[in-house]
Amino acid sequence: xxxxxxxxxxxxxxxxxxxxxxxxxxxxxxxxxxxxxxxxxxxxxxxxxxxxxxxxxxxxxxxxxxxxxxxxxxxxxxxxxxxxxxxxxxxxxxxxxxxxxxxxxxxxxxxxxxxxxxxxxxxxxxxxxxxxxxxxxxxxxxxxxxxxxxxxxxxxxxxxxxxxxxxxxxxxxxxxxxxxxxxxxxxxxxxxxxxxxxxxxxxxxxxxxxxxxxxxxxxxxxxxxxxxxxxxxxxxxxxxxxxxxxxxxxxxxxxxxxxxxxxxxxxxxxxxxxxxxxxxxxxxxxxxxxxxxxxxxxxxxxxxxxxxxxxxxxxxxxxxxxxxxxxxxxxxxxxxxxxxxxxxxxxxxxxxxxxxxxxxxxxxxxxxxxxxxx
Amino acid sequence: xxxxxxxxxxxxxxxxxxxxxxxxxxxxxxxxxxxxxxxxxxxxxxxxxxxxxxxxxxxxxxxxxxxxxxxxxxxxxxxxxxxxxxxxxxxxxxxxxxxxxxxxxxxxxxxxxxxxxxxxxxxxxxxxxxxxxxxxxxxxxxxxxxxxxxxxxxxxxxxxxxxxxxxxxxxxxxxxxxxxxxxxxxxxxxxxxxxxxxxxxxxxxxxxxxxxxxxxxxxxxxxxxxxxxxxxxxxxxxxxxxxxxxxxxxxxxxxxxxxxxxxxxxxxxxxxxxxxxxxxxxxxxxxx
Numbered sequence: 001x002x003x004x005x006x007x008x009x010x011x012x013x014x015x016x017x018x019x020x021x022x023x024x025x026x027x028x029x030x031x032x033x034x035x036x037x038x039x040x041x042x043x044x045x046x047x048x049x050x051x052x053x054x055x056x057x058x059x060x061x062x063x064x065x066x067x068x069x070x071x072x073x074x075x076x077x078x079x080x081x082x083x084x085x086x087x088x089x090x091x092x093x094x095x096x097x098x099x100x101x102x103x104x105x106x107x108x109x110x111x112x113x114x115x116x117x118x119x120x121x122x123x124x125x126x127x128x129x130x131x132x133x134x135x136x137x138x139x140x141x142x143x144x145x146x147x148x149x150x151x152x153x154x155x156x157x158x159x160x161x162x163x164x165x166x167x168x169x170x171x172x173x174x175x176x177x178x179x180x181x182x183x184x185x186x187x188x189x190x191x192x193x194x195x196x197x198x199x200x201x202x203x204x205x206x207x208x209x210x211x212x213x214x215x216x217x218x219x220x221x222x223x224x225x226x227x228x229x230x231x232x233x234x235x236x237x238x239x240x241x242x243x244x245x246x247x248x249x250x251x252x253x254x255x256x257x258x259x260x261x262x263x264x265x266x267x268x269x270x271x272x273x274x275x276x277x278x279x280x281x282x283x284x285x286x287x288x289x290x291x292x293x294x295x296x297x298x299x300x301x302x303x304x305x306x307x308x309x310x311x312x313x314x315x316x317x318x319x320x321x322x323x324x325x326x327x328x329x330x331x332x333x334x335x336x337x338x339x340x341x342x343x344x345x346x347x348x349x350x351x352x353x354x355x356x357x358x359x360x361x362x363x364x365x366x367x368x369x370x371x372x373x374x
Numbered sequence: 375x376x377x378x379x380x381x382x383x384x385x386x387x388x389x390x391x392x393x394x395x396x397x398x399x400x401x402x403x404x405x406x407x408x409x410x411x412x413x414x415x416x417x418x419x420x421x422x423x424x425x426x427x428x429x430x431x432x433x434x435x436x437x438x439x440x441x442x443x444x445x446x447x448x449x450x451x452x453x454x455x456x457x458x459x460x461x462x463x464x465x466x467x468x469x470x471x472x473x474x475x476x477x478x479x480x481x482x483x484x485x486x487x488x489x490x491x492x493x494x495x496x497x498x499x500x501x502x503x504x505x506x507x508x509x510x511x512x513x514x515x516x517x518x519x520x521x522x523x524x525x526x527x528x529x530x531x532x533x534x535x536x537x538x539x540x541x542x543x544x545x546x547x548x549x550x551x552x553x554x555x556x557x558x559x560x561x562x563x564x565x566x567x568x569x570x571x572x573x574x575x576x577x578x579x580x581x582x583x584x585x586x587x588x589x590x591x592x593x594x595x596x597x598x599x600x601x602x603x604x605x606x607x608x609x610x611x612x613x614x615x616x617x618x619x620x621x622x623x624x625x626x627x628x629x630x631x632x633x634x635x636x637x638x639x640x641x642x643x644x645x646x647x648x649x650x651x652x653x654x655x656x657x658x659x660x661x662x
Contacts, residue, residue, distance in 0.1 A: 062559075062563055063562075064559050064562075083562070084559070084562040084563055085562045085563070085564075085565050085566055085567055086565075089563075090563055090564065091559075091560075091563045093556050093559070093560060095554070095556055097554065097556040097557050097559065097560035098560075099557060099560070099561075099575060100557075100579070101578050101579055110561070110564050110566070110574070111564030111565055114564060114565035114566050114570065115565060158560075158564070159563075162564065162565065
């Protein structure tokens with residue numbers, strides 16, 4: 001149970017391995033043949049909407065739900081017959097699940113007491129972990145006397161006190177307000193690096209996943225749709241679900257009309273122009289595809305375009321939402337389709353104010369669209 | 375709005391209590407009513423005639439002291455048995471699925487639909503010498519003479535536990551049902567085996583339910599009259615029976631009132647405890 005903070009994580013070692021793990025509740029298949037490898041020292045985020053199976057997957061790792069099929073290995077050991085209280089894993093619950101009748105101190109000591117440690121050792125380790133989460137002054141309080149953020153820290157301390165090699169976090173920041181969430185995210189990262197623990201985080205919040213994760217798995221209806229670094233998933237989503245789930249995207253349906261050596265041309269009816277994009281996947285002429293263009297990759301210029309061209313359309317600004325750092329414009333192009341465009345707020349408020357109802361030209365680079373066949 | 379409960383208590387508790395208190399300090403006599411007035415009028419002024427003979431009699435006669443102690447012992451043992459049987463039942467109901475839970479709770483409450491007296495009489499039919507239990511055992515050849523089951527401590531406890539078990543189960547269930555199942559998962563996650571989880575997480579949190587259930591059994595059983603009369607021993611009677619005998623057989627109302635007052639004093643401590651607990655529960659409920 002001793003994680004050595006000084007030991008560098010071995011990137012090649014699969015610390016957690018899932019082999020075709022499934023979970024069925026009656027007819028309903030919550031987790032459908034998920035195979036996954038998670039490396040030592042990683043922060044792996046399972047991202048998905050509600051009902052995507054991410055929490056069920058986490059609960060199977062903790063041992064609260066037996067899988068209906070497949071195997072789970074932690075550190076090379078098959079976990080099938082291992083009850084939760086014998087797994088080298090600790091979990092931070094979404095509701096925190098702090099023992100209401102015990103003080104902060106007692107909550108944190110609970111796990112250590114199960115290991116039959118000497119009282120002095122328990123006190124020392126409890127003090128240590130409470131200091132890390134900055135909760136030492138509140139050691140004698142009961143959970144109901146703490147704020148939401150403080151409870152979150154106690155829950156984290158309680159889970160970390162046993163020095164697990166793998167910590168499971170179920171929506172760790174969901175109950176915190178925005179400001180506190182941002183601060184806590186970075187604290188979590190900090191603590192994770194200091195203690196060298198492998199984290200598996202379940203979240204529905206893509207921003208949270210992007211900030212925390214070294215790698216993430218996007219889940220949809222019980223399956224892992226894509227695994228990759230946050231940048232990989234944002235820049236090269238494998239299908240429309242992922243493209244749409246992570247960030248916002250303009251999906252342009254069309255038909256492949258031309259194939260070059262490393263580019264392709266799509267005739268896009270709802271757009272009224274052709275889209276040229278880099279060719280990064282197998283497709284042939286006549287295929288129906290979707291070009292996914294991120295709102296921040298579209299260039300907006302005032303005035304109508306000089307003439308018809310690929311990746312270039314004329315439109316009229318319908319709405320401008322001022323967000324502070326960026327403004328989001330909804331631009332209705334001549335065919336009636338509405339595109340979302342993000343403008344970074346470099347020039348200040350005055351620059352965007354009179355954009356509403358303006359006629360504009362939208363254009364983008366051939367490198368920007370991601371072509372999806374699914 | 376506090377006026378209505380106060381009025382209720384005044385009319386149905388305080389005034390009767392004061393009447394009983396008054397009688398307990400009066401002198402017994404053969405008349406209607408069977409006691410002397412507490413005040414006599416002398417030259418238009420009330421002169422109190424407080425009579426302590428009833429209490430002196432109660433404290434000097436070991437019969438009463440023994441009866442009090444026996445009642446407390448019966449109540450304590452019955453409470454303990456109800457707790458031992460009721461806790462697992464309440465726990466199982468609280469853990470059962472939604473559909474089952476309603477059904478099981480209905481089974482707990484179902485006996486209340488028949489007369490209490492009838493149910494106690496039914497036990498006589500089961501336990502007497504030529505009752506069902508003895509007949510079955512005789513028929514199977516396990517015994518050759520009927521065993522005396524009725525009018526023993528055994529039959530008394532059977533009757534009391536049977537009748538009062540729901541009063542233990544219902545408050546315990548109300549408490550256990552509110553427990554967050556995530557807490558047990560958290561305990562398991564932190565390395566606690568199921569027994570440890572129960573002792574350190576479930577049990578401490580169910581203490582208010584245990585206390586409420588125990589008091590709801592203990593308090594009425596101390597003064598219980600019907601069950602000990604029908605099922606209990608004849609050589610050792612409980613205080614409730616004593617009270618009734620003094621009132622209706624001896625027609626010594628002052629002594630009977632004294633017995634009643636002493637039962638009340640005896641139960642003041644647990645009753646106050648119960649009320650404080652209920653207030654705390656309500657406070658905790660409004661907090662969440």
